[in-house]
Amino acid sequence: MPFGEIISILLEGALVTLKIVALALPLAAVMAFGFGMLRLYAPKPIKYLAIIYIEFFRGTSALIQLYWIYFVLPFFGFSFDAMTAGVVALGLNIGAYGTEVVRGAMASVPKGQYEAAVALNFSSTQRLWRILMPQALVNMIPPFGNLAIELVKATSLVSLITIADLTYRAKALADMTLQVTEIFAVVLVLYFLFAQVLAIGFRVLEKKLSRGLGRGGLGQ
Amino acid sequence: MSQPLIEFQGVEKRFGDTVIFKDFNFSVEDGEIVSIIGPSGSGKSTLLRILMTLEGIEGGVVNVAGEPLWHKRTANGLVPADNKHLHRMRHHLGMVFQHFNLFPHMSVKRNITEAPMRVQGKTKAEAEAIADELLELVGMSDKADMYPNELSGGQKQRVGIARALAMQPSILLLDEITSALDPELVDEVLDVIRNLAKKHSFTMLLVTHEMYFAREISDRVCFFDQGAIVEEGEPEQIFTAPKETRTQAFLNAYMSQ
Numbered sequence: 001m002p003f004g005e006i007i008s009i010l011l012e013g014a015l016v017t018l019k020i021v022a023l024a025l026p027l028a029a030v031m032a033f034g035f036g037m038l039r040l041y042a043p044k045p046i047k048y049l050a051i052i053y054i055e056f057f058r059g060t061s062a063l064i065q066l067y068w069i070y071f072v073l074p075f076f077g078f079s080f081d082a083m084t085a086g087v088v089a090l091g092l093n094i095g096a097y098g099t100e101v102v103r104g105a106m107a108s109v110p111k112g113q114y115e116a117a118v119a120l121n122f123s124s125t126q127r128l129w130r131i132l133m134p135q136a137l138v139n140m141i142p143p144f145g146n147l148a149i150e151l152v153k154a155t156s157l158v159s160l161i162t163i164a165d166l167t168y169r170a171k172a173l174a175d176m177t178l179q180v181t182e183i184f185a186v187v188l189v190l191y192f193l194f195a196q197v198l199a200i201g202f203r204v205l206e207k208k209l210s211r212g213l214g215r216g217g218l219g220q
Numbered sequence: 221m222s223q224p225l226i227e228f229q230g231v232e233k234r235f236g237d238t239v240i241f242k243d244f245n246f247s248v249e250d251g252e253i254v255s256i257i258g259p260s261g262s263g264k265s266t267l268l269r270i271l272m273t274l275e276g277i278e279g280g281v282v283n284v285a286g287e288p289l290w291h292k293r294t295a296n297g298l299v300p301a302d303n304k305h306l307h308r309m310r311h312h313l314g315m316v317f318q319h320f321n322l323f324p325h326m327s328v329k330r331n332i333t334e335a336p337m338r339v340q341g342k343t344k345a346e347a348e349a350i351a352d353e354l355l356e357l358v359g360m361s362d363k364a365d366m367y368p369n370e371l372s373g374g375q376k377q378r379v380g381i382a383r384a385l386a387m388q389p390s391i392l393l394l395d396e397i398t399s400a401l402d403p404e405l406v407d408e409v410l411d412v413i414r415n416l417a418k419k420h421s422f423t424m425l426l427v428t429h430e431m432y433f434a435r436e437i438s439d440r441v442c443f444f445d446q447g448a449i450v451e452e453g454e455p456e457q458i459f460t461a462p463k464e465t466r467t468q469a470f471l472n473a474y475m476s477q
Contacts, residue, residue, distance in 0.1 A: 116321035119272050120335035120387060121310040124303070130338065134325045 001177045007186060013169035014190050020086055020155045020165065021194070025148060027091030032098025032144075039103055041128075050099070057096035063157050065089045070161045086158035094151045098144065105139040106132060138210045145202030149195045156191075166190060223286055225250040225391065225423055226271065232279030233266060233447075240266050241447045244280070250390075253417055253424045255434035255455070258444030259470060264427040267444075268393045271425070272315045273306050284312050284391070314389030318396040320376040322368040328355070328379050329364040332386045340387070347386075354382035358412050374405030381412055392416075394426040406430065413437065431474060435459050443467045 038050040057065065070085035080088065109132050117127040159168035170187045174180045224247035233241040240263045248254050256264045269275040270282060273289065281298065282289040291298035292305045301309070323331050332354060333347035342350070355361045358378035368376055377397055384392060394413065398406045410433050417424065417437040428434050434441055435455040442452040443464070451464040462468045 110321075112317060112319055112321035113323065115272075115274050116317065116323070118274060119310075119313070119315040119317075120383070121307060121339045122335065123307070123339075126338055130334070131323060135323075138325075 001173070001179065003182060006173060006177070006179065006183060009169055009173060010166060010183070010186050010190065013164060013166040014194075016163060016165040017152075017155050017167075018194070020083070020090065020158060020163075021148075021152055023087040024091040024094065024151060024155075027087065028094040028098055028147070028151065029144075031092060031095025032102050035095070036099040036102025036106070039099055040106055053092075054096045054099050057093050058100075062089065062093045062154055063160065065093055066157055066161060082158070082161050082163045085161060086155070086163055090151060090154055090158070093154070094147050097147055097150075101140050101143040101147065102136075104143075105136040108139050109135045134209075138206065141202055141206040141209065145199055145206075148198045148202065152194045152198065153191060224248060224283075225252075225285060226425070227283040228267075228280065229283070230280035231270070231277050231282060233263075233270065233275065234278050239447065241277075244447065246442075246449060248391075248423060248425060251420055251423055253420070253437055253439045254426070255438040255441045256425070256427045256444055257429070257431065257434060257441060257470075258450075262444040263447040264444050265395055268315065268395050268425060268427055271391070272313055272393055273310060284309060311387070312389060313391050313393060314384035314387050315393040315395065316377070316380045316384050316397045318399050320368070320373075320380045320400070322376055322379055322383070324368050327365050327367055328360065328371070331368070331379060332383045335383070336386050350386050351382070354385055357385075357415070358382045359408075372405060373401045374408045377401065377409045378412055381409070381416075385416075389422065391423045391425065394424065394428070396427050396429065398428070398430055429474075431459065431471070443470065445470070 035050045035053055038046055039054065042050065066085065066089040069080060069089045070082060073080070113131055113135065114127060117131040122131065155165060156167035159165050159171065162168075164172075166187060170183050174183045177183070226246075226248040228241075228244055228246040231241050231244040231246075232239075233244070246267070256267065258264055266275060270277055271284070271289070277290050281291060287293075287309065288298055288301070289306075289309050290301050292301050323334070326334060329348070329351050332351040333344070336342040336347040336350060337344060351364070352361070355364055358381055360375060360378050360382065363371060363375060363379075368379070371379065380397070397413075398409050401409065410430065413424075413426075413433075414437060416422075426434065426438075435458075438455050440452060441455045441458040443450050443458065443462070443466070445466055451458065451462060451467045458467065459471065462471060
């Protein structure tokens with residue numbers, strides 16, 4: 001098969017991969033912040049629910065979670081199309097890791113910041129959103145960048161539940177044409193490019209947010 | 221004599237099994253400048269932190285401006301204070317910290333205007349007018365747009381003072397405000413406090429290791445040891461003719477450094 005044709009088929013798959021990333025990333029962020037905050041500040045029973053979610057999704061295989069959502073849940077009356085199942089599984093999985101990032105970053109803000117906020121009589125909501133969160137956010141960016149890259153690579157799992165993403169198409173093309181080297185070289189480069197774009201994006205974001213915090217891009 | 225502005229009555233404070241205060245009594249008059257000296261671990265900072273509502277108490281009552289700080293008066297007597305009560309009581313108090321605790325993500329000016337705007341509901345123009353005036357007072361007008369990490373320790377602490385004053389507290393708590401500074405930066409911070417003390421417009425409670433400074437600005441000096449006031453009196457008397465042996469020992473050790 002001509003190389004140009006291979007590229008165009010793979011790029012179509014790459015679009016599907018990007019779509020999954022674009023949908024799963026916001027879901028992961030919402031889960032990370034939501035459950036991260038519950039883990040830190042919610043009353044006991046709700047906090048335990050958050051811990052169960054986090055430990056379950058961190059402690060089991062992402063592929064098996066995907067299979068459960070797509071193949072097993074329908075037996076219990078919950079059916080999803082492949083795309084939804086893929087986005088939900090990846091979003092919940094990466095989100096669970098994200099909760100720990102949120103928790104760690106909040107804990108890393110010095111206690112004196114909280115005390116100054118009390119002394120200035122800020123309400124507990126103001127303390128959280130105006131004083132603690134903006135400082136914690138900067139610390140969250142680098143590990144969030146890691147997780148985003150992790151997500152891009154994990155999307156290849158959805159090829160196993162019939163979604164025609166980059167990996168799925170590469171596998172199919174390779175079986176058909178036997179041009180294994182070219183095809184998987186292109187796939188490798190594409191995943192690498194996606195990861196680099198995210199890495200650069202997060203670095204820019206970190207720089208933007210860190211004015212005054214003395215931790216510019218150099219991580220000091 | 222009128223009612224004291226600050227009054228500790230039989231206060232008990234523990235950290236786990238460690239007793240900091242037991243049946244502790246202490247009071248400060250309106251407009252008085254009181255320095256607290258003593259060895260570390262004697263409960264000096266804890267006293268300020270209880271007043272700033274950063275540490276609770278296990279027993280007794282603390283009154284500020286005639287109202288219990290950690291309790292609420294009800295028909296059935298005193299009950300532990302809720303957040304609303306603490307929020308209301310905190311407007312009497314302001315605190316300057318040993319490690320400044322400036323908000324690193326805000327400019328110098330915003331460090332000062334944020335609380336007046338968000339807590340007291342002042343407009344941006346009002347808050348900035350107050351900030352400009354205070355920055356002038358602490359000699360930091362030209363640094364208004366800088367960020368805390370761009371300042372020296374002495375400059376940070378002067379901003380810390382301005383930030384506390386912006387809330388117009390009637391009681392200013394100064395917790396070892398020069399202890400984290402290089403020696404050559406101590407005076408620029410103490411000068412600011414000297415000027416404030418001269419005006420005598422509010423009550424000041426300082427925990428300090430700067431003995432000459434305590435002697436210079438205080439109306440009264442209290443020597444703390446092991447959670448109790450061992451000796452208190454006019455600065456001249458405490459520093460030149462301490463009566464208690466523990467005070468003498470502490471001051472001798474300090475002077476010989």
